[in-house]
Amino acid sequence: MTRRAGRPRRSEIDILEYQAKIGKHALEIYRVEGFGAVSMRRLAKEVGCSPMTIYAHFEGKTDILRYLWADVLSDMSDEIQKRLKFSAAPIERLQLAAQTFVAYWTDHPDQYRLVFMSNDVNRADVSTFISDEKTLAHFSMFSDLIREVLPNEPDVQVRTDTLISGMIGIALCMNTIPDYPWVDVTLMTERLLTSVIA
Amino acid sequence: MTRRAGRPRRSEIDILEYQAKIGKHALEIYRVEGFGAVSMRRLAKEVGCSPMTIYAHFEGKTDILRYLWADVLSDMSDEIQKRLKFSAAPIERLQLAAQTFVAYWTDHPDQYRLVFMSNDVNRADVSTFISDEKTLAHFSMFSDLIREVLPNEPDVQVRTDTLISGMIGIALCMNTIPDYPWVDVTLMTERLLTSVIA
C-alpha cells in the first residue's frame, strides 16, 4: 500500500499517550475535588486543550471515567489485603475478603457509582485498557481465595463470578434502594458465600 | 391551633393527586417514546404546567421516575408468572422464577437502569409511594417461592434478600461490565440459588 499525500494518522502510541495524559488529569481532579468536578470542559482546561480535542481521543465521558477505575479498585484491594493479614484459615480469609469488599462499596457510594454505574453503552472494542487488565487482576484475587478453600474443585469460575456479581448486587441494593427493608448486609454476604463453598 | 389568614396549604390528597397526574404523564411518554423522551421540560409541557410547578411537587427527576417502577416491575412479574404455569415442583418453580428474573433485566437494560440505577441520593422520607408497596409485593413473591422449597425454615428473609440482590447484581454486571469475561448467566443464577436452598 502506497502512502498518500497529507498529514499521516496519529500513531497508536501517540493516541495512547494522549489518552493517558487526559486520564491522569481526570484522576487528579477527582482526587482533589471529587467526581462532581470532573467535567469535559473542566478537564479540557486542565489538560490545556479544547474540549473538542478530548472527543477526538475518547468516545465520551464514560470512556474517560474508566481511567479512574484502576485507582478506585486498587484502593479497595488494598483495604482487603490489609485485613487479610490478620487471618490465616482459608474460609475465614474468604469471608473476610467478601465482607470487606461489600463494606467498601456500601461505605463509598461515589466510588461504587463510578465503577459500576457508568450508564452509557460501552463498546467492547479492540483496545483493551490497562485498567481492564487490573480489573481482571483484582477479581482474580477472589478466585484464588476460593481455590484455597476448595483445592479439589477444578472449575471455580462460576463460583467466582457468582460471588463477585452477588456482592456487587448487594452493594447496589444498599445504595439505590434504601427504602426497602433489607436484612443486615453481613448476613446477606454470609449467605451468599454458602453458594460458593457448597 | 388557630388558623391564620391567607391561602391554606395544599391538602395531602391534592398533592398526591397532582403527583399521580404527573406520574401518569411520565408513564405515557415513557411507553410511547422511551426513557430518553422523559425530561422535565417535556413532562411539564405534557402535563400543562410550568417546569417549576413539577419541582414544587417532586424533589427531582429521580423522584418522578419512581412512578415508572411499578409499571416495569409488574411487566417483569407478569413474565415470571406466565412461565411459572408450566412448572409445578417447588424447586423448579424457584429456579424458573430466578432465571426469568435475571433474563428480564439482561434483556431490558433500559428498564434495569430505570429501576436500579437511579443515581441520586433518595431520601427515605415519610411518604410511602404506591410503587414501593408494589415493589415489596413483587419481591415477596420470591420469599413465597423459597418457603415452598423450605417449608420448615422459619426465617427466609436473609435467603430472599440475598437472592434478590444477587440476581440484581448479575444483571448489573452484564449491563455495565460487558468487557469482563463473565461465565454464562444461567450458570451464575443456578449457583446463586444453591445459597438459597442450602
Next chain:
DNA sequence: TATTAATATGGAACGCGTGCCAAGTATTTT
C-alpha cells in the same frame, strides 16, 4: 514550494437538570 490529507481549535448551538426571583393568581381570614 505547492498540494493534500489528518488533526486541532474556537465558537455556537441543542437539550438537559436545576436553582433563583420577581410578578401574578388564588383562597382564606380579618
Next chain:
DNA sequence: AAAATACTTGGCACGCGTTCCATATTAATA
C-alpha cells in the same frame, strides 16, 4: 373590601455532555 398567605408562572441563569462547522495548523507527498 382588604389584608395575608400559599401557590403558580415565566424568564433568566448556570453548568453539564455532546454535536456541528468553519477555520487554522501540522506534516507528509508531489
